[in-house]
Amino acid sequence: MSTSNPPGVEGHLEEVSRGGNSAEWLPYSQVKQYTNTFIFRDHEILLGLKKRGFGTGKYNGFGGKVEPGESSLQAATRELEEEAGIRAALELAGVFFFVSDKEDKAFHIDIYRGENFTGLITETDEMRPQWFSFREAHIQTPEQLPPIPFHQMWETDPYWIPLLVNRQPFAGRADFRTQGGKLLPSKWWFGTVLP
Numbered sequence: 001m002s003t004s005n006p007p008g009v010e011g012h013l014e015e016v017s018r019g020g021n022s023a024e025w026l027p028y029s030q031v032k033q034y035t036n037t038f039i040f041r042d043h044e045i046l047l048g049l050k051k052r053g054f055g056t057g058k059y060n061g062f063g064g065k066v067e068p069g070e071s072s073l074q075a076a077t078r079e080l081e082e083e084a085g086i087r088a089a090l091e092l093a094g095v096f097f098f099v100s101d102k103e104d105k106a107f108h109i110d111i112y113r114g115e116n117f118t119g120l121i122t123e124t125d126e127m128r129p130q131w132f133s134f135r136e137a138h139i140q141t142p143e144q145l146p147p148i149p150f151h152q153m154w155e156t157d158p159y160w161i162p163l164l165v166n167r168q169p170f171a172g173r174a175d176f177r178t179q180g181g182k183l184l185p186s187k188w189w190f191g192t193v194l195p
C-alpha cells in the first residue's frame, strides 16, 4: 500500500507504521540538518550513551548538526570520529524528520550505517560507546551482549531501528509534544522506500 507522505518527508514510500493522535501535523518554519550514525558488526550494533546536551541519558547513534559548508556525509563522518573515535565508510540508510511543539524548527536527521571501522572505539565527553545485540532469540548468558535498550532510547526508535537493522531504506516523521516536562511523540508515520 502506498500512501501520501507527511509534510517534510520525501520519496516514494510504502507505509509500515503509523500512530498517535489525529491532529494535523505540526507546522514548522525552518529545517535544521542533523546526522545520526550506527556501526554494525555481525549481529551487533554500536550505540552511545549520551552524556551531555540534547538526549542526555539516552542511547543513540553518533551524530549532530551539519555545519555550514559541510555535506551531510562529511558531517556524519566527522561526528562519528569526534564522538566515538572511529572512521568508517558510511551509507545513507534512512531519514527521520521530527517537529516538536517547543519550537518552530524541524529536525531532518540523515541516518547512516557503517561497518568495517578503523580506529579504537573511545569514550568521549559526549558519548559512552557500547555494543548491543540485535539477535531475535536472545538468550542471556554472561558472555552475551545485552539486547538493544529501547527503554532507554527515544520513544520513536522502535519504529525505524528494525528497518535500519534489516537494511530496508526508510523515511518517517514524528511530532513530539511536551507532556509532564518530557518530550513525547504524539503522532508518527514511517515508510520504506519503494524501488
Ligand SMILES: COc1nc(N)nc2c1ncn2[C@H]1C[C@H](O)[C@@H](COP(=O)(O)OP(=O)(O)OP(=O)(O)O)O1
Pocket: 034, 035, 036, 037, 053, 054, 055, 060, 061, 062, 063, 064, 065, 098, 107, 109, 126, 154, 156, 157
Ligand atoms: C527525537 O528523536 C530522536 N531520535 C533519535 N534516535 N535521534 C535523535 C532524535 N532527535 C535528535 N536526535 C539525534 C540527532 C543527533 O545525532 C543528536 C543530537 O545532536 P546534538 O544536539 O548533540 O548535536 P551536536 O552538533 O553534537 O551538538 P553540540 O556540538 O552542541 O554538542 O541526536
